[in-house]
Amino acid sequence: MAELSNMGGVGSTEGLFTQTLTAPSPEFLLVDEESSSTYPLLTPSPPAEFDHPLAHDTPPVHAYERQLSPSSIDTDLSSIPTLSSVAPPVDYGTLANCLPPPAVNQPDTGKVLEAHSGMGSSSSSSSVLQDTAASAQLLNPHHYLNLANDVTCQENGGIKPGLCGITLGVRKNPKDFCFLAWNWPLIRKCCFWGMMSLTVACVCVIIGYITTLPTRCDPPRSWYQGSLIYEIFPASFHDTDDDGQGDLRGISAKVHYLESMGVRGVRLNSIFPSENYPEHYYNVENLTQIEPILGSFADFRFLVKTLHELNISLILDLPLGSFFKHQEENARQTNSAGHAHHVIINNHILNSNVNKTVYLTPDLHGAISEVLDFWLSHGVDGFYLKDLENLVHDEKFQQHIRQWKGVLKRHKQGFDKILICSEKVIKILENDQILSTKLATVLTHFDLVDTHIEMSRDIKSQIDAVQGGVMFSRPGYPWPLWTLGSMDTTRLSSRLPSANASLAAILVGMMLPGTPSVFYGDEIGLDNLHDTDKVDFRDISHAHHLGMMHWRTNAQRTLHWLPRVQAHLPLDSARWISETAVLRDSSPSIYMHAIWREGNLVPNCAVKYIDKTLIVLERLYPRRHSYVIVANLGSETETRDLSKVFYGGHVVLSTGDHAGKYLTFHKLTLFPGEAMIVRLDK
Template sequence: MKETNGKTQPLQLTFRNPPDNYFFMSWNWPLIRKVCLWIFLSGLVAMVGLVIAMISTLPNKCNPPTQWYQGNVLYEIFPASFYAEDKMVGDLKGISKKADYFIKLGVRGVRLNSIFASQNYPHDFENVTSLVNIEPSLGDLTEFKVLVKTLKSRNISLILDLPVYPLVKQLSHRKMNEVKNFTIPEPTKDLIEEALQHWVINGVDGFYLKDLEHLVDDPNFASSLRIWKKIVGQDRILIVSENVVNQAPKSIINIVLNNIDLVDVILDIKSGATAVSKQIGLIQNSTLFSKPGMPWIHWSLGNVKSRRLANVLPYGNATLGATLFQLMLPGTPSIFYGDEIGLNEISDPEGQIQDIKHLHQLAMMPWQGQRRRMLPWIHGKEFTPHYDQIKLISEMTAVREKSPSIYMNSVYKEGINKANAEVKYAQKEFLVVQRWYPRRKAYVVACNLGSSQLSVDLSTLLYSGEIIVGPREDSKPGSISFKDISLWPGESVVIVLH
């Protein structure tokens, strides 16, 4: 509208006459619409397919991660007694041939007791003359590399015992020079540093520094430990005895804890439920559980120096129950070869082989389906291996591997780090330990450490659950009430709580 002489008149709009045909009017619009529709539908289908693929590849569990040595099962071997195919002593080649046995057991690392040359191996296996030269009767470096390759192809790490004392009685003062990925001491390497670098290059993933507690008062102990850890790196481990932690001066204890990965603790299971409960409590209340990042516990029931588990427990076939209990503890359990089948030490009632009394626990490992060999360096009476125990131990390691309540060692919450294990009951040689983790199922292991059948009422502590492992080889899974739980001597049962 516009105003003219005071009057409002309609506004006239004029347009140019359009051309008869715009250029796009001749396009094939039906085809264009079909193409656009198919492109849209194809894109929609592709997006739906992508979403489905992403969902299908998501892990069905979100378990907290750990390092390879944390919470997994290790296996300790005395090489001369493990497997001898055609020689008079077990060797590295024999261990390679039995690599699938480790898979069957569910172990993540294999630890070899001293493989180093000595004057009279294996009788004086601890008195080594070198930390780099392999005992010739066990094999050579080529066979060692084959063993490393064989184990790594099965995702199994190799750990070596390094008997540092008494070969090394004094640590030298070192200066550190950073060269690429290694910290190389100057001006020359000492025996331990040379050994660590040598075996790291040859594929070893960890070292147990044996008898290191004899050197904790050395003025160069802290600096040496730092160098050793830098040589092996963060992906490889250093193991020490709990005596190192207990005996280290307070002024260097933080350095010690920051440069070791596992602390070996021998569980005094032969002393009964009360002693074991007290030992577990002391460890859980120690510095090792005070905060995240502390070294993990390396639980042992026996080792190369101790008597056989089957010979010290009060009941003849108690090794299965003890091992199941060990596999339920917070930390890294280590099985000594043969304990999984109840291997006995050498029987010598007439005292005919007292010259090797310190080796009686290192009996030859028997293998199912193979005639047991009596090696000339160590022999004794036949015994009946409990091969059927292997199945239950394998089942337990499988449960442990997938259950954070078991393989984790602690829970960090609101600034407090706490072991995720609790002794629920420890009376009359009957021991019950509960394992738990936030938003995960809780587990219980009940163990009879006595010499007679025991029945207890745990209904005020626990309600009910499902038996998943044990107590015997022929046991079947099923529900269980804690109103009346009964176990024979040496038995353990693992239960997932409702």
């Protein structure tokens, strides 16, 4: 197609097609291929053999004078001959010579110059069929047809804006495009390996996250909550120096025995100096010294280190009552010599409701804070404040409790330090409305409450009383520390219908909601000292339950401070306690003391069946298996039909031969002293 610059013999001109055409040819409507590719809507491309119906007959009209409506377009198109019809030849050269030269605007004078829009040859019309795509001409020169800007557009009649045939020869060098000079192979490699590295990293993160996810979602708890506490009277546990009395090194030598039982905390009874220890262990004179019979501070530090290495905590008994009594007696003697002054306090150590004038030189309550700080610095993890119930009427009782708890918090260092008190404190404060504020202080500052349960009485009523009491009224209150035997009671085996049922009773205690406690020797059925006819031991009848622990290597080369007492079970019986402790630590149904539901504590323990010898107790927790313990505390074989209560389950622990079996409660038989734990079907 001939360039617009060659039309009418005028070179390098930009014209506005506003002349009157006498015989518009098809090529007037067929703009060059560059324009058609750039403005497809302005430059339609009809077939090459298109024969315009007005090419020979139509009088001259202004180009693009009339805008066609859709209806008129349809009418005109109906008169267009088809491609199959024979169109008469058109002399485009003659037609080109008839066209007047187009007007050209001069910038300075505004005059219009005319230029011919010559059509070179018929080959230009056929070249439209070979038009290339616009995307293929990205780097080639373009010819643009722009609408004129100086012609007024009128809606009805008049001259419509024409087309400006502007030849823009913009030839861009490939080097002018910066992205062509980029190192695309390197970019592709970097993108590929970057995406691969990112994918591998994401996969590794996901795999690591999945592998570190806990397989179970159990409720959290502190070390003292639901874990086994083992109470030891040091002088009767293990003797290492053959003096007939146990010592601290003897406890250190048996820490692996404690670990094998699943013990999480060791509670030591009084280790402080007293007159005629251990017979009169309760006459404590000093709370910051160790009884020489038991060992030295080096032995104590070694014991603490050994226990902590096995993840076992140490709890000390602080006999406040006997200590205050000793201080009172010393003050009275000093006052008689004229060396002390009168101090009036509320003395409830010996008399809980009587105010007395006593003669005390030290600040006893401040002294207790110093005692706590002293032992905490030696690695102790908790304290049992004994005889605290005798101080509840003290006017500064709440202040002292807060002060003592503050001392423990200063030594916390990421590990909870605990305070324990007797249930007698709770009962005294709970039954007195005036002391209600003191009760709140105790419930928010103590961690465990020593709760004694008597297996020879109605167990169900005792458990229900505790679960319905103030300790279970709100979350965050202290947990019960269940004790079946202790240094303040006779031996467990002596209080049961069958002496060898002490192990079954301990397993029942370990299934109670709270923290279980085992007194040394109860796991082997250690008995009381029954030979009271000997004059030598009548004056220490208060210690007849503190006989020496039995060991396999216990060759009695020397006489113990108490005669040897009988053990009704072998030492291997402790393995049942170990298995129960493992089951307890892995089962929220057992170690959780209640269910926290909508801000309230709901009991998760229920006695399903009980009679004189047989007890059936169930523990449960949401979305967990329920566990049932069945124990025969009597001296005869018992058979029961409990199918109305439970259907069946798998026996996970049994002191008999039922372990690993599937058990139905239709006909349940237990031997004397036998106990089993059953995991119920969901």
